[in-house]
Amino acid sequence: MSGISSTTRLERGIATGALARLGQVAVLPVGVALRLLDPPMRWMQRFIGARRMAYVFLLPNFVFFGLFVFLPIGINVVFSLTGGTALFPSQRPYVGGDQFAYLFDCGSYLDPSSCREDHFWRGVANTAKFVVFQVTAMVLFSLITALVLNMKIRGRGFFRAVYFFPVLLSPVVVALIWKWILQRDGLLNAAITTLGGQKILFFVDPGWAMFWAVFVSVWAHMGFYTLILLAGLQAIPADLYEAAEMDATPRWRVLLRITLPLLWPNMIVVIVLALIKGAQTFDEVFVLTGGGPGTATLMVVQYIYETAFSSQVQNFGLAAAASVVLGVVLFVLTLLQFAAARRKEV
Amino acid sequence: MCLISRGPAPGPVSGEETTMRAVAPVFTSFVLSVLSATTFCGLAAAEPTTLRMAWYSDGNEGEVMADLLKRFHEQNKDIEIVLDQVPFKAINETLPVQLASGQAPDMARVVDMGGLSRFALDMRPFLKDPGYWEMNFGPFLEWMRPAGDTKAIPGFMTQLTVTGPFVNKTLFEQAGVAMPGEKSTWEDWAKAAKQVADKVQAPFPLALDRSGHRYYALAVSQGTQVFGANGEPDVVDEGFKRAAQLVYDWHKSGVMSKELWGSVSGTAYRGANDEFKNAQVVMYLSGSWQISQFAKTIDNAFDWVAVPNPCGPGGCSSMPGGAGLVAFKTTQHPKEVARVMEYLASEPVLAEFYSRSLFVPGHLGLAKKGVDYPTASPEAAAALKVFTASAAQISPIAYRIQGYSNSRIVLNAVISRLGQAVSGETTLEDAYKRITADVAQQIAERNKK
Numbered sequence: 001m002s003g004i005s006s007t008t009r010l011e012r013g014i015a016t017g018a019l020a021r022l023g024q025v026a027v028l029p030v031g032v033a034l035r036l037l038d039p040p041m042r043w044m045q046r047f048i049g050a051r052r053m054a055y056v057f058l059l060p061n062f063v064f065f066g067l068f069v070f071l072p073i074g075i076n077v078v079f080s081l082t083g084g085t086a087l088f089p090s091q092r093p094y095v096g097g098d099q100f101a102y103l104f105d106c107g108s109y110l111d112p113s114s115c116r117e118d119h120f121w122r123g124v125a126n127t128a129k130f131v132v133f134q135v136t137a138m139v140l141f142s143l144i145t146a147l148v149l150n151m152k153i154r155g156r157g158f159f160r161a162v163y164f165f166p167v168l169l170s171p172v173v174v175a176l177i178w179k180w181i182l183q184r185d186g187l188l189n190a191a192i193t194t195l196g197g198q199k200i201l202f203f204v205d206p207g208w209a210m211f212w213a214v215f216v217s218v219w220a221h222m223g224f225y226t227l228i229l230l231a232g233l234q235a236i237p238a239d240l241y242e243a244a245e246m247d248a249t250p251r252w253r254v255l256l257r258i259t260l261p262l263l264w265p266n267m268i269v270v271i272v273l274a275l276i277k278g279a280q281t282f283d284e285v286f287v288l289t290g291g292g293p294g295t296a297t298l299m300v301v302q303y304i305y306e307t308a309f310s311s312q313v314q315n316f317g318l319a320a321a322a323s324v325v326l327g328v329v330l331f332v333l334t335l336l337q338f339a340a341a342r343r344k345e346v
Numbered sequence: 347m348c349l350i351s352r353g354p355a356p357g358p359v360s361g362e363e364t365t366m367r368a369v370a371p372v373f374t375s376f377v378l379s380v381l382s383a384t385t386f387c388g389l390a391a392a393e394p395t396t397l398r399m400a401w402y403s404d405g406n407e408g409e410v411m412a413d414l415l416k417r418f419h420e421q422n423k424d425i426e427i428v429l430d431q432v433p434f435k436a437i438n439e440t441l442p443v444q445l446a447s448g449q450a451p452d453m454a455r456v457v458d459m460g461g462l463s464r465f466a467l468d469m470r471p472f473l474k475d476p477g478y479w480e481m482n483f484g485p486f487l488e489w490m491r492p493a494g495d496t497k498a499i500p501g502f503m504t505q506l507t508v509t510g511p512f513v514n515k516t517l518f519e520q521a522g523v524a525m526p527g528e529k530s531t532w533e534d535w536a537k538a539a540k541q542v543a544d545k546v547q548a549p550f551p552l553a554l555d556r557s558g559h560r561y562y563a564l565a566v567s568q569g570t571q572v573f574g575a576n577g578e579p580d581v582v583d584e585g586f587k588r589a590a591q592l593v594y595d596w597h598k599s600g601v602m603s604k605e606l607w608g609s610v611s612g613t614a615y616r617g618a619n620d621e622f623k624n625a626q627v628v629m630y631l632s633g634s635w636q637i638s639q640f641a642k643t644i645d646n647a648f649d650w651v652a653v654p655n656p657c658g659p660g661g662c663s664s665m666p667g668g669a670g671l672v673a674f675k676t677t678q679h680p681k682e683v684a685r686v687m688e689y690l691a692s693e694p695v696l697a698e699f700y701s702r703s704l705f706v707p708g709h710l711g712l713a714k715k716g717v718d719y720p721t722a723s724p725e726a727a728a729a730l731k732v733f734t735a736s737a738a739q740i741s742p743i744a745y746r747i748q749g750y751s752n753s754r755i756v757l758n759a760v761i762s763r764l765g766q767a768v769s770g771e772t773t774l775e776d777a778y779k780r781i782t783a784d785v786a787q788q789i790a791e792r793n794k795k
Contacts, residue, residue, distance in 0.1 A: 042422075076653040083791065083794045084791065084792075084794035084795065085446075085791065085792050085794075086446065087443065087446035087447050087448075087742075088447075093794055093795060095794075112777065113772065116783075118780070119612070184549065184605065201604070201605060203605070203609045204603075204604045204608055204609050205606055206769075206771075226734070289609075289610070290609070290610030290611060290614050291610060291611030291612060291614070292608065292609045292610040292611045292614075292765075292769065293604065293608045293609050293611075293771075294611060294613075294765065294766045294768075294769030294770065294771035294772075295611045295612070295771060296609065296769070296771070297611075297767060298611045298612070302611075306612050306613070309439050309443070310438070310439050310612075310613065310757045311463060311612075311613060311758065311788075312458070312613075312754040312758050312788065312793045313755060313788040313789075313791050314442060315791055317787075318612075318791075
């Protein structure tokens, strides 16, 4: 410090002072605006009380939320009670619960072919199958990856970035990449034939199509869930592991008795989030398999999209009814997530 | 901007002068406002009217249209046209929503002319010579009119399409199999294509686009009638079942690959044009709109030919189709739209359009005179000749299906349900029941008021 001359110190002081002044000038309009707002706010606080002022501050957000979330939900419900092909609700005939009755008109809900709107129920069955396989695989692989990435391994930061990278990609890009890999003349078939095998038409076989739909989804989203579990793992106190080490506890026992129980709240969050996301699956599977072969990978959201927009008679009413049903299911799953989160806090 | 501010007048002033001084700026401002408003309005009146046209392309027709519109603007400075080149999917899925919400372009190139006919503008009051349109587009105008309307003129055909097969001649030669001749049946062609594919290891012996329209080229030749005695759709008849059985059996026996019909769901379209261009298809049933892109992309890679539609108990008819440039009644400038349409539909302009795009003309006068295709390769010229000959043999029932305002409902139901049967998800019998139910349900939904 003694080496620094008084001139240099002075220059630094001037520079700092100039920066500070620049900052003051920059925020000046904000200050002026706040000062202008101050008197009416004070008046309002006196008028409605300090506690109610919180609502005033929340109001702008509520307005946007209402406009872009609640209003569309309301419009959707209105559409679900109407029929015909007109676009504006005022021009659509009211049909009450007919759209729901049509959707639920089934001989047996376990047999989609016995339902009048069999595509909806095939979509429900496929989505349920997809969610079971995808969530199981997602939790399992995310957990394993998080456990490995939590260990002191070389290049840990690099691997963390690598696993998270697919999360940053657009679902359409992910699906297109995998489509190029899996199609008849794709990379995988090239590898298979190079090794002397026969080409496999992955998108013609229902089993393979569902397998790859699940695989691609897990590959694309695993990084996000791994990150949640990794955060959970890092929050586990190290002294517990030290104590276990002193007791010479086997590693599998440490995993079962310490790691997994303490990670359970994070696991619940991961399971519920993956469930919600799985039930909403559309873009990746739509681009990858187009819902085929037949309707083997047709998901509920694809059914809603096609019913409303890509079928010749744009049946907005039926699509809206199906989305209300899906919305109720998602609402229940969201409540589960809230309950799980509350339990974690306790 | 041009006002000059003055300082206060020196010396004492009278009451009247004070009033005048107070009124003068107001009066001046008023006069200036009126003047500027008049000038601005005058300028606005001189500004060109902007029209929007939505356009999809299979080949180079978008470029040709852009050229023609540029030329139109040079001759008509008061009208500017923005050409929105969009994917075919946008025409099918987005345009109907735009039309229903009143946000549509002024004109669009559409395929589902019947389905969108309720939004179409009847241009008769704005056309100089409606008789010209009746005379040259008469039979096709019926495809664009709402049910019951026999007079409206909503647009013209940018192309008349005819379905028909393309054959990879080189593969036949390599396999040493003779190509079936004219009037051969579908079964003959399927057998020959399979023999060729087996010998040269081609993955697609026979490919039909996954499209209801293409399926009906087969079904009409198998004798389907589509409509019952009451004029309403009666889709599943004996002819229909014969065609469906053929498609089903061909998938079972490997004549058709499941990659087209069985690999996607619902009404999704899948074409085999890329596979044909890559010499993976022996025989490909598509249509005349593919000529331009095949000529351009296949070039000398292999020899290809268009052959007449194969025959069946119902004859050898192809399916007609095409795309029309239609004006919409939501436009704010119907007169200007009519002027653009008149220019584009005029005989010399349309002849140039068909000629450069390699399209079968949808203009009766030009069809009679014949269109020259100087840019066409020998393969393309030969194919155009085959398709033009096929157009003359189209059966009345094929025209009726194409002109029916709910035709897309029928075509889509067929493709969706047969696709399920082909993939092994349902039986053909189930598919027949579902097709009948889907058509009835969707027509009822469309008719709900």
